[in-house]
Amino acid sequence: MVGGGASGAVAALTAHQNGSRVLMLEKSPVFGGTSAKSAGMFWIANNFHMREKGLEDPKPDFIAYCI
Secondary structure: OEOOOHHHHHHHHHHHHOOOOOOOEOOOOOOOHHHHHOOOOOOOOOOHHHHHOOOOOOHHHHHHHHO
């Protein structure tokens, strides 16, 4: 299993409960991936609420943050 974020953890748990042996790998220094960065919150890039307030959220910045 690659990725220790919320989705990876759920996939690993499900695989384990179904009899698979699981090894989780995370490239970040701590488990959690982008879920840890966001504190488990959703980030909807460049959403209309932000645009209404004149806040910029360029797509390249969003992608760079998530990598």
